[in-house]
Amino acid sequence: MGNKMIRKLVVVLGDQLNQDSLVWQDFDAKQDAVWMAELPEESTHVKSHKQRTVLFLSAMRHFAEQLRQHAWSLHYLELGSHDFVSFELALKDFLSRHPVGSVELVLPGDYRVLQQIKLACQQTATPLNVLPDVHFIAEPGEFKTWLAGRKKPTMEYWYRHLRQRTGVLMDLTTGGKKPLGGKWNYDADNRQSFGKAGPQAVPEPVRFAPDQITQEVMAQVQTQFTNHPGQLDEFGWPVTRAQALQALDDFIANRLTKFGDYQDAMWSNQAWLYHSLLSVALNLKLLNPREVIAAAEQAYQQGRAPLNAVEGFIRQILGWREYVRGLYWSYMPDWLHMNALDAQQDLPGFYWTGDTEMACLKDSIGQVLEHGYGHHIQRLMVTGLFALLWQAKPEQVHHWYLAMYVDAVEWVELPNVLGMSQFADGGLMASKPYIASGQYINKMSGYCQHCPYSPKEATGQQACPFTTLYWGFIERHQEQFRGHPRLGMQVRHLDAMSDEKRQLIQQKIRQLRDITA
Incomplete structure (x- = not known):
């Protein structure tokens, strides 16, 4: 397009791969252009699982191929073909070199990305039009x-x-x-x-064998993000609309x-x-x-x-x-600083490796490393529950979930993790912390059948860390939840516990922290 005036530059992000978006409403191929970018920061601001990065990049490249079939003017920055790290730098460079009437953008799913695009437009004095996302059922406002x-x-x-x-x-x-x-x-x-x-x-x-585009992305990710967590051998996620529709039909039918x-x-x-x-x-x-x-x-x-x-x-x-x-x-952006329970422990290192004797965590984290996936109860009542009982720093827990799950976009991940899972919002989302002992996991799974720990025990050599930490959590927050209609009974159970047992629980918690440090 050279230096010809671009009436509207449509910015398409990696989680906006729908052709019923408002940005296409009056798109004119003769006057308008599309801008897409693969940027390292989107995989490194949290150390993203390799499958998560492959999913986004492959889906973007497939979508770009569809746009090219329309013969639309597409400016696509592919990973490895440029030196820009962030949206701010990449878009600022483009706007400084091309006359653009306005930038059109559907509201992103990440507050950080929105701020970067705003900055790029401000720094180049380019009008920015942020459009509502009609993908969602709730109407604007x-x-x-x-x-x-x-x-x-x-x-x-x-x-x-x-x-x-x-x-x-x-x-x-x-x-x-x-x-x-x-x-x-x-x-x-x-x-x-x-x-x-x-x-x-x-x-x-149904799973989808990687095609040539996906295989090229996989090779690139394996090279560029060698030290990132996760494996690529089992990648089989849908990266096109046709595959997504097939996955929908498969679930409904089977x-x-x-x-x-x-x-x-x-x-x-x-x-x-x-x-x-x-x-x-x-x-x-x-x-x-x-x-x-x-x-x-x-x-x-x-x-x-x-x-x-x-x-x-x-x-x-x-x-x-x-x-x-x-x-x-x-x-937003208040979510990022919420820590209502004053949780100050570091997230255990085994969250990145799966190297733990606890069967439920070993299986759930191993599954995430293999597939980039865990269903909602594994997220809430295994990996999330342990982080909550461990009193891990909410920001670290948020970064882990955003990095490790292929479906993680901040708008959906952050409230679910900090609110629903970690109670860092103090009860904005949930009426109580989602806490449970190992007994819950035993009831809802087969994990405990193959675990060296006993979910009934809070002390002793076979004590389940979930059960031990559960009572430690109740003790630490007993005054906060003493009058709670659903947790008050657990505080009364704690009150009835002997001083000796309570001391043994605290001793066991210290041992767990020493082992995990």
Whole structure:
């Protein structure tokens, strides 16, 4: 394009790979251009899992190929072909060399990236137009309006609000005022474990063999990010819309029916179970949440999946996904500094290696290293629970989750980790910390069958570190939660414990910290 005036420069980020975005609404190939960039900082500001980096770069390159098929003017910075580290530096350089009428950008999923792009535009005196992200179901400003009328932003009520507005899983015979089946959620029905026999004949999810583009990215990542965590041998994530649609069809047909029953269950060496694995495609915007919800709703209407499974799955998308995004943009950048429980321990080094004798953590972290994935209960009630009981610094926990999971984009990862998992927000998201002893893990998984520790024991050689740390957590925060309607009973159990046992628990905690240091 040379120095010809670019009317609009459309900036497309790695998690904005949808062609129904507002940036394309009045795109004119004769006057406008597209700018995309692969930048080292996006893999190094947290030390990203190799599969996470491959996923984003491969999906971007596939999307770029689609844009080129339109014969649109595309300026694409490929990793290794330039010396720019960040969005700020790369975009500033482009804007300083090309006359641009305005930069068009859909609101990013990362506050940091938004600030960098704003700076690049400010420094080059280029107008920036930040557009709403219509990928999401909540309308611009809807969450803020809903939040303003409430003392506490409870997810359940936001979920009900969106269901009523959209009509999803609503009983039309009541004018869409009441939920199908008479209940808003089926949590009580969705907490089954697999029992001692474990899961039986779980259908394997569809996986996608890396094509030439993905293989080239894998080789590049293996060379450029050699010391980053994770393995690439098992990479099989969808990197195109066609693959994402295939993954959606596969889940609806083969695993949705039992998703509800076992959505909270865990088992050794079973990475996928009945989970959808669709967060990857949703967060890159290869799938639209409306089409995912519609597919699940249709499965219920056609008798192919029970209501408890369909509602539980839809709640993750229409409820949690929309909720955490609303909270992220309502409280940034404050999220980054939240530490309501004054947690000051370093995250144990085994989080990066999986080198621990605790079977649940060894399996869950090993799985993340192999696949870049763990389902929501592994994240909340294994890796997240231990970090909470360990009293790890929230910022370190946030960095680990953002780095290690292939579906991690900060808007969804940060509130879930600091709020839901670590209670660093002091109760903004959850009414209590999600704490449990090893007994919970024993109930919901098969991990404890192969572990040298006993989930019942808090002291002694076989003491489960989760159980020991659980009582240490209760003791440290006993005054804060003494009057709590759900944790007060645990404080009373602590009060009834002998001084000798409480001292032995504290001694055991010191031993754990010395071993892990």
